[in-house]
Amino acid sequence: MARAGLTAERLARAGAELADEAGFDQVTLSAVARRFDVKVASLYSHLASSQELKTRIALLALEEMADRVAAALAGRAGKDALTAFADVYRDYAREHPGRYAAAQLRLDAETAAASAGARHAQMTRAILRGYDLAEPDQTHAVRMLGSVFHGYISLEMGGGFSHSAPDTQETWSRMLDALDALLRNWPAADPPAS
Amino acid sequence: MARAGLTAERLARAGAELADEAGFDQVTLSAVARRFDVKVASLYSHLASSQELKTRIALLALEEMADRVAAALAGRAGKDALTAFADVYRDYAREHPGRYAAAQLRLDAETAAASAGARHAQMTRAILRGYDLAEPDQTHAVRMLGSVFHGYISLEMGGGFSHSAPDTQETWSRMLDALDALLRNWPAADPPAS
DNA sequence: CCGTTTGCCTAAAAGAGTTAGGCAGATGCA
DNA sequence: TGCATCTGCCTAACTCTTTTAGGCAAACGG
Numbered sequence: 001m002a003r004a005g006l007t008a009e010r011l012a013r014a015g016a017e018l019a020d021e022a023g024f025d026q027v028t029l030s031a032v033a034r035r036f037d038v039k040v041a042s043l044y045s046h047l048a049s050s051q052e053l054k055t056r057i058a059l060l061a062l063e064e065m066a067d068r069v070a071a072a073l074a075g076r077a078g079k080d081a082l083t084a085f086a087d088v089y090r091d092y093a094r095e096h097p098g099r100y101a102a103a104q105l106r107l108d109a110e111t112a113a114a115s116a117g118a119r120h121a122q123m124t125r126a127i128l129r130g131y132d133l134a135e136p137d138q139t140h141a142v143r144m145l146g147s148v149f150h151g152y153i154s155l156e157m158g159g160g161f162s163h164s165a166p167d168t169q170e171t172w173s174r175m176l177d178a179l180d181a182l183l184r185n186w187p188a189a190d191p192p193a194s
Numbered sequence: 195m196a197r198a199g200l201t202a203e204r205l206a207r208a209g210a211e212l213a214d215e216a217g218f219d220q221v222t223l224s225a226v227a228r229r230f231d232v233k234v235a236s237l238y239s240h241l242a243s244s245q246e247l248k249t250r251i252a253l254l255a256l257e258e259m260a261d262r263v264a265a266a267l268a269g270r271a272g273k274d275a276l277t278a279f280a281d282v283y284r285d286y287a288r289e290h291p292g293r294y295a296a297a298q299l300r301l302d303a304e305t306a307a308a309s310a311g312a313r314h315a316q317m318t319r320a321i322l323r324g325y326d327l328a329e330p331d332q333t334h335a336v337r338m339l340g341s342v343f344h345g346y347i348s349l350e351m352g353g354g355f356s357h358s359a360p361d362t363q364e365t366w367s368r369m370l371d372a373l374d375a376l377l378r379n380w381p382a383a384d385p386p387a388s
Numbered sequence: 389c390c391g392t393t394t395g396c397c398t399a400a401a402a403g404a405g406t407t408a409g410g411c412a413g414a415t416g417c418a
Numbered sequence: 419t420g421c422a423t424c425t426g427c428c429t430a431a432c433t434c435t436t437t438t439a440g441g442c443a444a445a446c447g448g
Contacts, residue, residue: 170330
């Protein structure tokens with residue numbers, strides 16, 4: 001029988017395309033096998049399980065996003081960097097909704113350690129170099145930025161802000177303005193009541 | 195044969211418990227049927243599909259959260275209200291991770307309209323009464339709050355902030371301080387560069 | 389008390405994941 | 419080049435979940 005030239009990487013790439021086209025929850029060994037015109041069981045020579053396929057898609061997405069962020073951050077600082085950083089994630093999620101969803105997959109500790117996760121953390125922290133934040137506030141701010149961006153994107157993609165008055169682009173810009181203002185003027189612990 | 199006394203509501207409630215115990219992705223008609231010691235096909239007298247079960251769990255969770263938020267918001271204003279509001283979501287997610295996950299389910303338009311979603315939106319807006327924000331900034335702020343809380347909780351539950359230095363409770367408090375400060379001093383559109 | 393409704397049943401099919409074992413094309417070594 | 423091994427894809431079989439069709443008996447309404 002002719003060999004199809006399968007590889008874990010090729011399977012992951014096909015899975016990523018399928019995720020973007022049909023949704024991450026439609027990513028299945030059967031669907032991928034169909035795409036290569038191959039029997040499902042054949043995939044087990046390259047993947048240990050359906051879970052591995054999903055994990056590989058997640059890792060692929062994390063790498064791609066990290067690469068884009070790195071490129072976007074080069075030569076930028078302050079609010080310029082903040083905006084570029086945030087836009088990379090939002091744009092990526094719009095271009096590759098399935099991959100973005102995959103990237104939210106909970107990875108086990110060792111897989112996470114080997115992922116591009118560290119690069120993301122590092123680059124998020126790099127954003128803050130343009131602002132004057134000492135530890136532990138820097139960590140708090142890193143976590144807050146991650147939360148806002150991830151939360152916004154997932155709500156926007158999930159239709160949470162559906163068809164209401166100010167469009168979402170407007171909110172996105174104003175939110176970045178607000179975050180920039182906040183980072184430039186990060187409040188001291190336990191601020192006065194008023 | 196003895197009747198088990200099944201109801202869509204009872205099934206949803208059992209599904210919610212199962213979700214909290216084993217994860218929302220483990221919620222399956224088979225598992226719920228097992229829990230009632232009933233054959234799977236019998237569930238179809240009460241539910242049109244597995245999807246309906248999931249949707250009902252989501253609606254249940256949204257209701258429960260809305261009730262808790264309403265109770266927490268009574269008699270509070272300003273930062274006090276903001277904190278109570280945020281804590282309700284975070285505590286709910288910790289107590290009922292499966293239900294919280296269910297609440298993130300994408301609902302179709304009519305189901306969403308009939309859900310407690312409107313109450314959530316309304317109460318989020320109520321938080322801002324303690325701050326001086328006119329439209330459209332109010333909407334931007336509502337969306338931002340939703341994003342931060344949802345994003346933070348999902349990252350925290352997904353292990354995104356795992357075992358790093360300042361504990362997550364500390365970040366949560368400081369983030370609320372920061373949001374309070376931000377809302378009290380919401381920047382005008384397009385702020386100066388520095 | 390009887391007829392209808394309805395709740396749970398069995399049976400069956402389809403789709404997904406997974407494992408075991410086989411065959412032939414590709415690869416490697418003399 | 420020739421042969422042995424390896425490896426990639428196959429068939430077969432089982433499990434689990436979802437869903438539909440049709441049956442039987444308990445509950446219910448007049």
